[in-house]
Amino acid sequence: MILSVNDIRFSYNSHPVLDAVSFSLEKGRVLAILGVNGAGKSTLLKCLNRILKPQAGSVLLGEKDLSLLPRKAIARRMGYVPQHHAQSAISVFEAVLLGRRPHMGLTVGKTDYAVVEQLLESMGLAALALRPVSDLSGGEAQKVMIARALAQSPQVLLLDEPTSNLDLKNKIAVMGLIRTVVSSQRLMAVVAIHDLNLAVRFADHFLFIKNHQVHGLCSRHDLDADLIEAVYGLAVRVEEIAGHRVIVPL
């Protein structure tokens, strides 16, 4: 199964944001969406699970056209972690259980509890289960949000700047977690991200957006300095340090 995005076009009140954006993604792969501030990265993510309705284009998951599915059915296929979330006093357990909403009837079933239990245990959140989310540190809260998206039992994870407010250790932990889950469960992840070095370290493919359009789509091995320079308008060098590729602005 693949996710295929075809000619997505979106504008806010005749102000164009995305113009004919297309890409596709396979199972077990992480795609990083890159581009300068305001390039439309968040908008593109929201167009994928129809939080925003694109004016043209289609999003296909396998053979299913997502525009033909009700919201709840999309939520069973795509888990979404927004960039900003309100500080809610809901407990960690309840916050993750909320991810089961697309699968629930009127009551919470045994399966729902089992999924939440497994996620909390495997992500090291079990000890925090009864703490309010608003009391957690940024890193812990972000893991809870990812756990909620995973509780949706999705095939695709959409993450909007999952590391923007985190310290170095938590950035690596959160991206490592996403990488691991995507590989081990054969999910697909689309991550909007600013930090090029994190993107290079954890993503398989890179989609560069410039002037509302796809400026380039490449894999880890054919990422080059010219492409980055063209998108960000800044000369860079791609170096190898301690086995990791890093991008150094000049």
Next chain:
Amino acid sequence: MCAFVAFLFVEGPILKPSWNEGNAGSKTGSCCLALPSDTAKLGVVTQSFLSYVRRKRTLMLSLVGLTAFMALVAVTQGAYDITPGHLLRVLSGAAVGPADIVIWKIRLPRIISAIVVGWGLSISGLSIQSLLKNPLGSPSTLGISQGAAFGAASAIVLLGKQMVSVTVFAFAGAMGATAVIMVLASLRRLSPEAIILSGVALSSLFASATVLIQYLASDTQLAMAVFWTFGDVTRASWPEIGLLTGAVAVASIFLVCRRWDLNALATGEDTARGLGVNVGRMRLAGMLAAALVAALATAFHGVIAFVGLIAPHIARRLVGSDHGLLIPLSAIIGALLMLSADTLGRTLMGSGALPVGIITSFMGAPMFLYLLVRGYR
């Protein structure tokens, strides 16, 4: 760190059995879960969560008990002496005489009104607070109370003093205020903050219109119009109580069924949409339910301030933000507050002398300040 990632790599397969490969051709079409039956037993974390929920439910039940006790106290308070024994005999249909009349015509309607109005106003306030993500949300913030007061004043001044038309006009005024806001909200796609602000603007518009009508009124009409705004639970008769109870029950059931949508909305609109909630439709339906209950309560009983604002805040401090617990607990606390305020008013001033609306205002403001200073969760 590397150890952490390595741990996950090793432990990864633990998660795996719960995910079906979920191909698009499968019958359900969704990535449904096929758990092996042995994991269907509840785990340790789940059990600790469920016992936490049970503790909160025990708290809720004890407050139900307290409300029932308060109701019993309220029956015995007043000019005519009634003991719990009297009450039992009257309720079983045995006793006839003054006690029978006092209980059925005066005490019980009043007590049940207090409970239903408190219940209704607090779930109305809770749903406005949750749907608009604003801690100041309440029926008065949206201009519902002011709309009702304007409707009542118009009926008193323009149509004379038949109670029926006053109630109908008050209801129309309250629903009119809501309709204006909802139309504005859906036409211009207003943000929750803008909805609250337009509610505030509308409130002051209705307040000025009420003042204008009062200026044109005769002395008696003026007195009636002003007296109408003192919220009171002695006005309703059994059919009106029945109507309000029905509306409150429908709204409560609706909100309880949608408790997960309310939880999702509290974490943010985009999160809610990502979880499959139709945010616009949920907001419209929830606001209509809230407005209907508040409009009926205000039309029958006048303006009762602060209960709708404060009961949800107290409940949130006691059980956190899960609406599965928050909705019933707010309702019980609202009922308990109204009943206590009314009973206090009767013991202070004798039967029927001090309208409950005045007491809730006096109690509400200091309680609200206390909650703010202590910091609400």
